[in-house]
Amino acid sequence: MNVMQAIEDRRSIRVYQDAPVSREQLTAFLEAIRLAPSWKDMQCWQVIVLSEREQIMRLGELLNYNPRREGVFENVPYFIAVAADPSQSGDEQGKPNYMTDVGICLENACLAATEMGLGTCWIGLFDEKAVKEFLGVPDNYRLVALTPLGVPAQAPKPRPRKALADFVHLNRWGNPME
């Protein structure tokens, strides 16, 4: 599978099979994080791999909102949490690049997962304080995103996207690209 195909095929997967992810697949997922670009190559991220069923279900209880009802915590063999130290990335003109760094590294990994036939689902809506405490994340880190990693038990249709004409400008804002 090439990168463009993985981009096209990736979906947010919220239901998982009771099926394993191999150690090689987990390592490949983490490698895709490791190789990501980052502000001044400072690689501000830290990754927590949750591998115990009971721990994953307890995390699910902390995220007592929509995705849980859809089953995102059931069955899935791994849950991944990505934290970042903002002081290890740039904050130029009010643009905190640690968010960008984590966005890139985790999306790299989500695409690698797609290529391996595995599912992920970005989760950005959670009680950061409660989940940090649960995972023992140090105070100076922000917990940016979570995702399950497992074998999909659903094949959602593509969600709608804007047309290119809705966001591409040629040379100057407002000039459409024909």
Ligand SMILES: Cc1cc2nc3c(=O)[nH]c(=O)nc-3n(C[C@H](O)[C@H](O)[C@H](O)COP(=O)(O)O)c2cc1C
């Ligand atoms: C930064 C970010 C945070 C997200 N947070 C959540 C979330 O908390 N819960 C959830 O169910 N989906 C979450 N999503 C998934 C989006 O809802 C999903 O990517 C979008 O609806 C498009 O669907 P697709 O991923 O299947 O293409 C998040 C996605 C991103 C990029």
